[in-house]
Amino acid sequence: MAGKLQFYNTLSRKLEVFEPLEEGHARMYTCGPTVYDFVHIGNLRTFLFEDILRRTLKLHGYRVTQVMNLTDVDDKTIRGALAAGVSLREYTDRYIEAFFEDLDTLRVERAEHYPRATDYIPQMVALIRRLEARGHTYRSGDSIYYRISTFPEYGKLSGVRPEANLAGARVDSDEYEKEDARDFVLWKAAKPGEPAWDTELGRGRPGWHLECSAMSMELLGESFDIHTGAVDNIFPHHENEIAQSEGATGKPFVRYWLHAEHLIVEGEKMAKSRGNFFTLRDLLERGHDPLVIRYLLVSVPYRQKLNFTFDGLHAAGQAVERIGNTLRRLANTPAATGDGDLPPDTVGAFREDFRAALGDDLNTARALGVLHTLLRAVNTALDGGGITEPVRTELDAALAEVNGVLDVFPAGESGEDGNAEIGRLVAEREAARKSRDFARADAIRDELAARGIVLEDTPHGTVWHRRARS
Ligand code: AMP
Ligand code: ZN
Numbered sequence: 160m161a162g163k164l165q166f167y168n169t170l171s172r173k174l175e176v177f178e179p180l181e182e183g184h185a186r187m188y189t190c191g192p193t194v195y196d197f198v199h200i201g202n203l204r205t206f207l208f209e210d211i212l213r214r215t216l217k218l219h220g221y222r223v224t225q226v227m228n229l230t231d232v233d234d235k236t237i238r239g240a241l242a243a244g245v246s247l248r249e250y251t252d253r254y255i256e257a258f259f260e261d262l263d264t265l266r267v268e269r270a271e272h273y274p275r276a277t278d279y280i281p282q283m284v285a286l287i288r289r290l291e292a293r294g295h296t297y298r299s300g301d302s303i304y305y306r307i308s309t310f311p312e313y314g315k316l317s318g319v320r321p322e323a324n325l326a327g328a329r330v331d332s333d334e335y336e337k338e339d340a341r342d343f344v345l346w347k348a349a350k351p352g353e354p355a356w357d358t359e360l361g362r363g364r365p366g367w368h369l370e371c372s373a374m375s376m377e378l379l380g381e382s383f384d385i386h387t388g389a390v391d392n393i394f395p396h397h398e399n400e401i402a403q404s405e406g407a408t409g410k411p412f413v414r415y416w417l418h419a420e421h422l423i424v425e426g427e428k429m430a431k432s433r434g435n436f437f438t439l440r441d442l443l444e445r446g447h448d449p450l451v452i453r454y455l456l457v458s459v460p461y462r463q464k465l466n467f468t469f470d471g472l473h474a475a476g477q478a479v480e481r482i483g484n485t486l487r488r489l490a491n492t493p494a495a496t497g498d499g500d501l502p503p504d505t506v507g508a509f510r511e512d513f514r515a516a517l518g519d520d521l522n523t524a525r526a527l528g529v530l531h532t533l534l535r536a537v538n539t540a541l542d543g544g545g546i547t548e549p550v551r552t553e554l555d556a557a558l559a560e561v562n563g564v565l566d567v568f569p570a571g572e573s574g575e576d577g578n579a580e581i582g583r584l585v586a587e588r589e590a591a592r593k594s595r596d597f598a599r600a601d602a603i604r605d606e607l608a609a610r611g612i613v614l615e616d617t618p619h620g621t622v623w624h625r626r627a628r629s
Contacts, residue, residue, distance in 0.1 A: 161219045162511070164518045166385075167462060169393060169416040170316055174520060177216075179384045180414065184224065185216045187385035188375040188413075189270065190392055191227040194254035195235040198261060199436035200456065200467065201422035201429035205389045207453065208419040208461035208521070210267045212387065214564040215517045225270035226378045229255055232277050233333060233367050237353055247354045248277070261439045264449045265456075266566045272378050276370040283365045283373040284358045287345050289407040301348030301361050304329050307340060310402045314340065316416060317394035333367035335395060343399055345369050368399035372412075376404060386413040390420055391428075419461040429467065437467075451476045454567045457523050478531070483569040484624035485534040486558070488541055491582075491622045495545030501536060506553045509533045513561060523565070530561055581612055581623060588614070589621055 164177045179185050189209045192198050198206075206227075213223050230236070231251035240250035255275075262269070287303060290296050295309045307313045307321050314320040321340040329342035346369075349355035349362040356364060365373075375383070381404070388397060397416065404412040421428045429436045442452055455475035459465040509529060516525035537554070540546050546554065562568045588603040604614055607623070614623050 161514045162518050163515075164215070164219050165520060166415055166417055167520050168414075169418050170413075175415065177219075177384075177415065179221065180382060183220070183222060185221040185385065186224045186379045186383040187213070187216075187226070187387065188371070188379060188383065189225060189227045189386075190371060190388040190396070191229050191273070192254075192258055193230040193233055193235055194251045194258060195233075195239040196254060196431065197257055197438040197440055199429055199431065199438050200442065200452070201389075201436065203261065203265060203439060204422040204456045204465055205387075205419045206262065206267055207265065207456045209387055210566075211457055211461075211517075211521055211523060211564060212385070212417065213268060213270075214566075215521060218514070218517070218560065218564055223271070224379065226272040226274065226375060227270045228371055228374050229258070229273055229275045230367060230370060231255070231275045232354065232364055232370075240354075241352070251275075264439060264443070265453045266450075274374045274378060276365065276374070279370070279374050279377060280356050280358065280365065282377045283369050284360055286369065286373045286376075286403065286407055287360060290345070290403065293406060293409075295402075295406045296345060297342075299329070301363065302331065302344055303346040303360060304342045305345055305399070305402060305406070306342055307402060310406050312405070313402055314398065316401055317398045319394045319398065333396075340395070340398075343368060343395065345403070368396055369403060371396070372400045372403040372407075375400075376408075376412075381408045381412070382410050383413060385415045385417060387417045387419070390418045393418055417461075420464045422456075422465045422467055424467050426466075442472075447472060448476065448479070450567065450569060451479050454479050457565060457567070458527055460520070460522050460524050462520065478527075479567060479569060480625055481531070482534060482567065485538055486568060487624060488622045489537060489546075489551075489554075492541055492545065494548040494551055497544055499547035499550060500540035500544040501546045501550050501554070503550050503553060505533070505536055506550060506557050510557045510560065513557075517564060526561075526565065527567075530565075533557075581607065581610075585614065585621055585623055 165174050166177055167173070168175045189206075192202055209225070209227075213225050216223050229251075232247060236247060236251055240247045243250055287296065290305065295305055296303050297306055298304075319340050329344070331344045331347065335341070344366040346360050346365060347363050349364070354364065355362045375386070386397065386400075401412050423429060424435045427433060427435060439449070439452065443449065451472060455472055456465070458475060512529040513526055516522045516529060519525070537546070558568075584603050584607060588600045591597070591599040591603065607614060611625050612623050613625070614621055
């Protein structure tokens with residue numbers, strides 16, 4: 160097993176050892192995007208935290224069932240579809256496709272289920288029926304509201320308590336201000352020109368909070384292990400989910416609530432409404448490497464704010480380059496014939512430290528720190544007596560484990576992709592040198608230099624790395 164695994168639980172406000180309800184199986188629900196536009200890198204920071212979470216659970220031997228919803232009906236998607244003059248489905252399809260492209264670009268592992276809210280209207284209606292039967296709802300006009308005074312535990316997640324003077328006041332909007340606990344809408348009566356469903360509750364559409372309660376319980380069961388989102392989801396969204404789910408079932412809804420801090424720009428939350436955002440596409444257009452973006456976004460532990468800067472992106476680029484250079488050196492260096500200079504204990508200790516870092520509430524900064532320390536030891540060994548075959552085998556296994564979770568290694572460091580051609584040229588130069596064709600050998604060196612490739616003739620043969628960009 161991979162050691163201890165503990166998470167900070169927003170509900171209990173402390174670190175807790177993870178124990179799933181069903182042995183060996185971790186069930187988690189991750190609030191997904193509202194598909195009315197491209198996601199920004201703040202959203203992606205949260206989705207990458209969830210990617211690290213699912214991969215860490217797998218490292219610890221759990222089977223993972225992850226559900227991420229796609230909010231394809233709300234005020235924003237409806238407004239967007241109307242403005243574009245297309246159906247809600249057609250409009251949201253575009254952004255769902257773009258969302259999956261972005262996930263692939265950032266190497267985010269796919270969840271097991273991506274339910275679309277509009278495919279679960281019957282489950283949402285059934286959930287409202289259960290809440291009605293237990294006395295948690297009331298009608299006003301043709302809309303249905305949740306009466307939060309009927310759920311005494313309201314506020315247990317966020318600490319936001321219903322104010323006496325607000326009791327009975329209600330909101331129709333899905334998002335509202337902090338500290339302002341009010342009855343919230345479950346079912347919105349149809350408005351002219353808006354999409355609506357004909358149901359036994361009348362013609363209308365579901366509230367956003369209801370969507371997540373209905374879809375999570377349909378796909379994961381009435382009680383499950385982990386629910387995540389960013390900190391802005393704690394109130395009202397997740398507080399309302401608890402009121403809906405526990406109000407309907409009378410059972411605990413979720414064991415562990417994990418929330419990512421925001422990605423910020425110059426001290427402010429990155430948000431569409433503030434206009435201070437970058438999409439992944441914006442950064443790619445400026446020539447940034449997706450792997451470097453991934454590295455930056457996972458490098459800060461999820462419970463700390465991540466201040467996005469281009470300097471930070473640049474530093475992440477250098478870190479990725481250092482990793483690539485060491486891996487390539489390693490791949491191109493034959494095993495040591497003597498004792499070698501990397502003691503087997505170094506790799507074993509690294510593996511423990513790496514797992515302990517991730518097991519400690521996903522401390523990715525510490526995990527990357529120990530990785531870089533290991534790679535420095537690898538470089539030092541390669542400069543000296545090399546690395547023996549058995550240590551090399553252990554090292555490869557440890558590195559595969561690292562990349563199974565962090566996934567920040569450049570592709571093709573063992574000679575695929577664009578590197579294959581460089582590898583061929585390096586081999587050709589070596590052959591030219593052996594046959595004393597120095598003119599050809601120098602021409603190849605120059606050609607590679609022009610492409611930022613630096614050659615090093617070592618006792619173990621020629622290795623190459625990319626020149627660090629300044
Ligand atoms: P939305 O599409 O607005 O529902 O957001 C999708 C997810 O991204 C939610 O879990 C949000 O809490 C999260 N999110 C929104 N803004 C940020 C941000 N600046 N940093 C990190 N996560 C965010
Ligand atoms: Zn949600």
